[in-house]
Amino acid sequence: MKRKFIEILGETFLRLSIIISLIFLFLFLFMIFSKGIKVISWEFLTRMPRSGMTKGGIYPAILGTFWITIVSIFIAFPIGIFSGIFLSEYGKPKWLVDIIKTSINTLSGTPSIVFGLFGLSVFVIGLNLKVSILSGGLTLAILILPTIINSTVEAINSVPFDFREAALSLGATKSQVIRNVVLPYAMPGILTGTIISVGRAAGETAPILFTAATFYSRRLPKSLMDEVMAMPYHIYALMTEGTSPQYQIPIAYGTAIVLLILILFINGSAIFLRYRIRKRRG
Amino acid sequence: MEELIKVKNLNLFFGSKHILKSINMSIYKKSVTAVIGPSGCGKSTYLRCFNRMNDYNGAKIDGEIMLDGEDINSKNTDVTKLRMKVGMVFQKPNPFAKSIFENVAFGLKIHGKLKTYEIENRVEESLKSVWLWDEVKDRLKESALLLSGGQQQRLCMARALATNPEIVLLDEPTSALDPNSTRKIEDLCLELKGKVTILIVTHNIAQAARISDYTAFLYLGELIEYNETKLIFTVPKDKKTEEYISGKFG
Amino acid sequence: MKTKEFLFKYVSFLAASLSILFLLGIILSIFKEGIPLFKEINVFDFIFGRRWHPTDEPPDFGILSLIIGSISVTIGALIVGVPLGVGSAIYVSEIASSNAKEILKPFIEILAGIPSVIYGLFGMNILAPIVRKIFNIPIGLNIFSTSIILGIMIIPFVSSLSEDALRSVSKDVREASYALGANRIETIFKVIVPAALPGIIASIILGFGRAIGETMVVLMVSGGTATIPSSIFSPVRPMTSAIASEMGETVKGSLHFQALYGIAIVLLIITLLSNLLMQWFVSREKNEKKIY
Numbered sequence: 001m002k003r004k005f006i007e008i009l010g011e012t013f014l015r016l017s018i019i020i021s022l023i024f025l026f027l028f029l030f031m032i033f034s035k036g037i038k039v040i041s042w043e044f045l046t047r048m049p050r051s052g053m054t055k056g057g058i059y060p061a062i063l064g065t066f067w068i069t070i071v072s073i074f075i076a077f078p079i080g081i082f083s084g085i086f087l088s089e090y091g092k093p094k095w096l097v098d099i100i101k102t103s104i105n106t107l108s109g110t111p112s113i114v115f116g117l118f119g120l121s122v123f124v125i126g127l128n129l130k131v132s133i134l135s136g137g138l139t140l141a142i143l144i145l146p147t148i149i150n151s152t153v154e155a156i157n158s159v160p161f162d163f164r165e166a167a168l169s170l171g172a173t174k175s176q177v178i179r180n181v182v183l184p185y186a187m188p189g190i191l192t193g194t195i196i197s198v199g200r201a202a203g204e205t206a207p208i209l210f211t212a213a214t215f216y217s218r219r220l221p222k223s224l225m226d227e228v229m230a231m232p233y234h235i236y237a238l239m240t241e242g243t244s245p246q247y248q249i250p251i252a253y254g255t256a257i258v259l260l261i262l263i264l265f266i267n268g269s270a271i272f273l274r275y276r277i278r279k280r281r282g
Numbered sequence: 283m284e285e286l287i288k289v290k291n292l293n294l295f296f297g298s299k300h301i302l303k304s305i306n307m308s309i310y311k312k313s314v315t316a317v318i319g320p321s322g323c324g325k326s327t328y329l330r331c332f333n334r335m336n337d338y339n340g341a342k343i344d345g346e347i348m349l350d351g352e353d354i355n356s357k358n359t360d361v362t363k364l365r366m367k368v369g370m371v372f373q374k375p376n377p378f379a380k381s382i383f384e385n386v387a388f389g390l391k392i393h394g395k396l397k398t399y400e401i402e403n404r405v406e407e408s409l410k411s412v413w414l415w416d417e418v419k420d421r422l423k424e425s426a427l428l429l430s431g432g433q434q435q436r437l438c439m440a441r442a443l444a445t446n447p448e449i450v451l452l453d454e455p456t457s458a459l460d461p462n463s464t465r466k467i468e469d470l471c472l473e474l475k476g477k478v479t480i481l482i483v484t485h486n487i488a489q490a491a492r493i494s495d496y497t498a499f500l501y502l503g504e505l506i507e508y509n510e511t512k513l514i515f516t517v518p519k520d521k522k523t524e525e526y527i528s529g530k531f532g
Numbered sequence: 533m534k535t536k537e538f539l540f541k542y543v544s545f546l547a548a549s550l551s552i553l554f555l556l557g558i559i560l561s562i563f564k565e566g567i568p569l570f571k572e573i574n575v576f577d578f579i580f581g582r583r584w585h586p587t588d589e590p591p592d593f594g595i596l597s598l599i600i601g602s603i604s605v606t607i608g609a610l611i612v613g614v615p616l617g618v619g620s621a622i623y624v625s626e627i628a629s630s631n632a633k634e635i636l637k638p639f640i641e642i643l644a645g646i647p648s649v650i651y652g653l654f655g656m657n658i659l660a661p662i663v664r665k666i667f668n669i670p671i672g673l674n675i676f677s678t679s680i681i682l683g684i685m686i687i688p689f690v691s692s693l694s695e696d697a698l699r700s701v702s703k704d705v706r707e708a709s710y711a712l713g714a715n716r717i718e719t720i721f722k723v724i725v726p727a728a729l730p731g732i733i734a735s736i737i738l739g740f741g742r743a744i745g746e747t748m749v750v751l752m753v754s755g756g757t758a759t760i761p762s763s764i765f766s767p768v769r770p771m772t773s774a775i776a777s778e779m780g781e782t783v784k785g786s787l788h789f790q791a792l793y794g795i796a797i798v799l800l801i802i803t804l805l806s807n808l809l810m811q812w813f814v815s816r817e818k819n820e821k822k823i824y
Contacts, residue, residue, distance in 0.1 A: 003715070010717035014627060017619025018636060021687050025643050031658050032650065082547030090541055100548050102811070103555040109738070109807035110800070111745025113772045114558060117779075117796050121561040125784060142554045149551070162376035169333055169372075170389035170441065171365035175540035180392065185379055196645070203647025206747035206772070210779055232649040232748075239656060239752065249657065256650045267645040271638045 032260060036253025044254055049216070054247035058255050060220055064133070064228030065259075067221060068212055069201045071137025076145045077194055081183075083145075084152025084190070089178055108146035112206040115143045119211035134224040136212020143207055144197035151193020155186035192274045199266040203259065205232040215241060231259045283310040286449060286479050287332070292345035294327060294336070301327055303503045305345070309449070309496075314471055314480045316494035316511070318487055320531060324503045325483045326373075329451050332481065333368040334361050349448075366393065369442030369450040374458045375434035377426035377441070382418050385426045385437055389445040408440040411477070412470060432463025439470065449479040457485065468493050487527050491515050499523045562800055566793030569593070578794060584758040584769070586778065586788045593791045597760045599798070601675075601768030602744050604761055605754060608679025609686055609743040614736055616683070617690025621735075624691070625698040626720050644688035652752030655681035660753065669765050673755035676764045681749050686739040693738055697731020697817060698724060734813035741806045745799065747772040771795045 047057030083100075091097050119139030129135045159182050167177045183190075205213075213233035221228045238252040239245075287309040294302035301324045309315050317325045330336045331347060334354065346353045354364055366389065377385050386405040390396055396404070405422075409415040414436045418429070426437055435455060442450055452471075456464040471480055471493045484490055490497050491511060498508040499522070507514060507523045518524040525531060570578070573593055581594015624636055659681065660672030667676075701724050709719040725732065755767020756777065775792050782789040 007715050007717040014619050014623040017616045018623045079547045082544045086544035086548035103551045106807050109741050113747040118558045118561050121565050166376045169370035171362040172392050173362050175537050176392045199645050205649045235649050
């Protein structure tokens with residue numbers, strides 16, 4: 001009797017823990033959408049902000065997020081792929097690989113605000129890149145690098161040895177095997193990781209606080225050396241600065257919706273891509 | 283018969299394990315040579331000595347394998363050039379996840395000296411030589427993974443033949459195939475031996491008897507007996523050979 | 533041909549080495565900016581000083597209240613997030629059908645992908661007013677609200693690492709337990725969870741690291757008061773929050789600027805240690821698997 005009771009209790013707890021997480025997720029999405037949906041319009045997406053951020057659109061913030069993200073991926077993607085190749089294909093000397101792996105794991109556990117301080121001291125001040133798209137993009141690139149490296153390693157390790165053998169037996173050199181056989185096979189997996197990193201970079205606030213973002217700019221960015229508005233920072237600033245919360249809060253929710261949809265779309269495509277890979281490979 | 287390869291006193295170790303023990307044998311041009319023996323006797327490892335595929339598993343090798351007057355185990359050997367001369371087909375069909383055309387053209391393209399039309403000709407020639415051309419000529423751009431298992435294995439043969447190797451190594455090429463596809467591969471071996479030397483490892487004794495001119499019996503890393511196939515199967519000199527081919531152990 | 537091979541390998545090597553460089557760069561730059569502070573203030577006073585008044589004349593740079601702020605919201609987050617995260621992981625790996633798994637896992641991943649600033653927005657503008665009303669307290673931005681949001685934020689991290697650990701428990705053990713007449717819950721809690729324990733502990737440490745390093749949520753929800761809290765409904769100013777909100781007002785090279793980097797040193801040391809501890813648990817799990 002007691003045994004049965006404990007069994008039911010245990011299963012109820014486990015079931016509840018996932019249900020609570022899911023309920024929170026839906027409640028969360030519902031609340032954000034219901035509070036912000038009324039400000040969403042075509043103008044909201046395509047216009048400049050007006051009247052001290054209390055009216056108008058968030059076009060510059062969308063553009064800023066776009067550019068910062070693009071810069072970070074452009075830097076992190078090639079570095080990440082080559083790093084992954086080194087770790088999984090060359091992997092010698094072992095002590096060096098171990099140090100590199102530890103560094104990557106440590107980087108991925110470092111708080112994002114610390115990346116922000118690093119960017120401030122090295123890129124903004126040290127290299128004199130100022131508060132700019134470039135500084136923010138570089139900072140975010142280092143932040144997302146571990147994700148790209150790890151997904152590259154994982155994808156490369158999933159390439160069956162058969163393929164490598166076949167290519168080697170045809171006289172391919174090591175780099176030819178990697179470029180012609182290993183990478184094409186691993187690419188969907190690498191892209192999945194990269195897409196998730198894009199979502200991460202687009203949503204981060206702390207690393208760009210002191211390196212790229214500005215609350216208000218009157219013009220659109222013209223070069224990588226310009227400071228920009230960005231959606232995540234815009235949400236924060238609207239909630240904590242300015243003097244007209246009754247107008248600012250709905251805009252903050254509207255910005256949150258745009259950012260959420262963007263990121264749900266990005267992560268959704270990564271999940272879908274991975275699902276496709278798994279199906280294809282049976 | 284003219285000699286293509288001469289194996290002299292070949293030994294192979296994995297760590298402290300002595301896998302191949304002082305093997306001496308000659309492989310003759312434009313013939314089919316079969317290596318038989320119970321599983322675990324080292325026949326696949328032996329086969330992989332001929333294109334240096336043991337470079338990747340930590341094997342230590344001494345002794346010589348002379349091909350065209352050069353020892354392929356020498357430090358100066360360009361392994362990638364060697365593998366153009368020595369093609370290989372594996373146990374499981376392993377076409378790349380590329381188109382049929384790209385699979386066959388792979389070896390030609392990575393060595394990169396041929397013009398497009400030359401590559402096209404060679405691909406067609408290779409596919410014809412494995413009787414696959416008529417089956418795939420209208421869908422060369424399709425993924426090779428859509429082919430059946432038997433077709434895939436013949437495609438792998440075409441891929442190995444495309445670089446005009448002097449010898450093709452077949453590592454139990456029919457063990458993953460159905461009887462029909464198996465027969466096709468066997469017929470193919472008989473057909474091809476006029477053009478290229480074939481060294482085949484098989485656990486199927488009857489297969490060796492059907493297609494090979496010479497048979498080597500390998501047991502626990504030693505070459506027990508090596509002779510013309512018809513002699514091995516009729517008047518084996520060694521008792522072990524006789525027991526093995528009559529199915530007393532396997 | 534040979535040079536191409538060499539070049540390809542060399543480029544890969546250089547790219548991989550960059551990770552070491554970046555990590556060292558982060559550590560060195562944070563220390564470089566923060567260390568000069570300790571010429572003026574001794575380390576003990578900095579860490580155990582109770583007063584954080586960086587803009588007063590003369591200023592006080594004692595970060596004890598910030599450290600306690602960070603620790604209190606982190607413990608709260610673990611209390612909320614660990615049972616839910618580990619529970620979800622057990623449910624997904626041991627109870628859910630494979631179809632349910634296919635649906636549930638993406639949802640957990642979506643939870644992981646939501647930007648922290650939106651969690652902050654939710655906590656600040658939706659959760660805090662509710663908490664204020666329910667508990668009838670003057671301010672809803674406090675340890676309690678922050679813990680709930682942070683706790684939910686770490687669920688996906690705890691759950692995905694725990695699930696890896698649970699999945700790697702061999703099937704034989706499971707079947708052996710059933711064969712001895714244990715029911716599902718007994719099997720889970722007496723056989724599988726103990727076997728996966730190093731991995732589950734690693735996932736809890738990961739959650740700890742995430743929570744203590746999180747910036748936007750604590751910045752928006754924790755209330756921002758730099759005093760030592762007296763209850764779970766007190767507002768606090770965790771370390772990350774102090775850095776993020778004050779950096780904009782400082783002048784480079786000033787004591788306040790250095791003090792914020794000093795906080796980052798403390799934060800960096802805590803996360804480095806928790807990270808190494810986590811990796812140790814992960815590797816221990818792998819080593820144990822090798823023995824069997």
